[in-house]
Amino acid sequence: MEQNKADAVRIQTSVLNALEKKVLVYLAERQPRWMTSDILTYIGVFGAVVIAAGYVLSAWNINFLWLSSLGFIINWYGDSLDGTLARVRKTQRPIYGYYLDHTIDAINEVMIFVGVGLSGLMHLEISLLALVMYLLMTINVSINAHLKKEFKLTYASLGPTEFRIIMIIINTLFVTVAPLREFSCGFHICGHQLAFSALDLIGIAIIIILALMHLTTVHKDIKGYAEMDPMPEMD
Numbered sequence: 001m002e003q004n005k006a007d008a009v010r011i012q013t014s015v016l017n018a019l020e021k022k023v024l025v026y027l028a029e030r031q032p033r034w035m036t037s038d039i040l041t042y043i044g045v046f047g048a049v050v051i052a053a054g055y056v057l058s059a060w061n062i063n064f065l066w067l068s069s070l071g072f073i074i075n076w077y078g079d080s081l082d083g084t085l086a087r088v089r090k091t092q093r094p095i096y097g098y099y100l101d102h103t104i105d106a107i108n109e110v111m112i113f114v115g116v117g118l119s120g121l122m123h124l125e126i127s128l129l130a131l132v133m134y135l136l137m138t139i140n141v142s143i144n145a146h147l148k149k150e151f152k153l154t155y156a157s158l159g160p161t162e163f164r165i166i167m168i169i170i171n172t173l174f175v176t177v178a179p180l181r182e183f184s185c186g187f188h189i190c191g192h193q194l195a196f197s198a199l200d201l202i203g204i205a206i207i208i209i210l211a212l213m214h215l216t217t218v219h220k221d222i223k224g225y226a227e228m229d230p231m232p233e234m235d
Helices: 017-028 039-057 062-089 094-117 126-146 160-178 178-183 198-228
Strands: 009-011 149-154 182-190 192-197
Touching: 017 062, 039 062, 039 094, 062 094, 062 160, 094 126, 126 198, 160 178, 160 198, 178 198, 192 198
Parallel strands: 009 149
Antiparallel strands: 182 192
16 A cells, blocks of 8 residues: 655656556456445455465476466555555545555565565575565655655666566466476585575576665765764864
């Protein structure tokens, strides 16, 4: 539910932002009267459940990744449209929406990352570490929304919608390209032989990217807050 983020300024500069806004307003204006932002929020949750289920079931049949891809579309529909519907109908509830949005987003993220970790395509440990890094980014965004009244939704021109599209593309490749899902490379680490799949390597790359983005963002924010809140002079 994206309802005004407790009056914080939304910073959205993703690649598809302009087109997505037009599509969401178009859809919001055509929703039936009984449809509410809360219903759309829970449709988004249902989409996350479908995503996780598809990944877990792909351990038995890789074609269940198509189900996960469908889940990403359902999740986008509910999670992206709920706030737009509130704004189009002028029924925003900033405090309630902010709380529900962050609570539901965290639940959705946990379900999705755990589902990926149980798919057999990625080590659970790698998936959980990626989840930790994602949540660290989310926490930093929430802190800045409170302190600076800025709610930054985009990093490196990528936002939640672009992330969903990337995951759908990855799912499609893993279903259709057998050598990709069968790929494995081994490493000796501290006397242990470890095997990594292609999705493991993608996950590790994502962890490194998120870690660098987080460290860069925190360093920049600390400098900014130090200027906003300077050390008082000693008497």
